[in-house]
Amino acid sequence: MKSSQCIYDRFSNRFFKKYARFCICNAEFSITKKRKIKTQSEGKLIQYPKSSEITSKTFQIKYQKTLSLTAKFILNNFQNKYIYYAIDDILYLLKSKPIERDNLLAILYSPILSLQNNFSVNFFDIWIREVSIDEISKTNKFLKNDSKNLKQFNCITIKFFYKTRVPVKKQESFW
Numbered sequence: 001m002k003s004s005q006c007i008y009d010r011f012s013n014r015f016f017k018k019y020a021r022f023c024i025c026n027a028e029f030s031i032t033k034k035r036k037i038k039t040q041s042e043g044k045l046i047q048y049p050k051s052s053e054i055t056s057k058t059f060q061i062k063y064q065k066t067l068s069l070t071a072k073f074i075l076n077n078f079q080n081k082y083i084y085y086a087i088d089d090i091l092y093l094l095k096s097k098p099i100e101r102d103n104l105l106a107i108l109y110s111p112i113l114s115l116q117n118n119f120s121v122n123f124f125d126i127w128i129r130e131v132s133i134d135e136i137s138k139t140n141k142f143l144k145n146d147s148k149n150l151k152q153f154n155c156i157t158i159k160f161f162y163k164t165r166v167p168v169k170k171q172e173s174f175w
Contacts, residue, residue, distance in 0.1 A: 056129060059111040061107055061111070063153060063154040065103065070097075071104055075104070079129070080130075083127060086108065090105055090108070111158060125162050125165070126160055132157045133154055
């Protein structure tokens with residue numbers, strides 16, 4: 001090998017071709033440009049709404065299936081959480097359990113759609129204030145009190161709050 005065409009880097013124990021670029025510290029860097037991270041525009045914190053802009057609505061959901069401990073933990077961690085982050089948590093934490101993930105998403109999507117359809121609330125203006133999960137056992141009075149006759153279901157109460165905005169008036173055309 002000719003020394004003019006290749007450069008030997010003793011730290012990585014390999015040869016580099018002449019067109020590879022090096023900085024002062026002999027570390028190789030890429031010729032292609034990498035995407036720069038803009039700290040101000042990316043990862044903006046979502047501002048908590050002012051108390052004058054907040055309206056709340058409570059939904060009670062009767063869930064017939066049993067909730068796993070993971071699902072209960074996820075739901076209980078939604079106190080004062082932005083709805084987009086709550087959905088993101090469900091998608092990320094329940095990747096390995098698609099059926100339970102879809103059920104939890106259905107629990108959240110149903111009241112969200114109700115808020116959007118009935119009150120014209122924007123999806124990005126919804127937060128979860130609190131979540132409570134109550135296990136209810138219903139027995140049959142006419143049968144013996146055996147554990148087999150118990151019907152268990154969960155009552156999930158979710159209190160949402162959302163920002164109310166004044167509707168924007170459409171400008172009349174000039175012509």
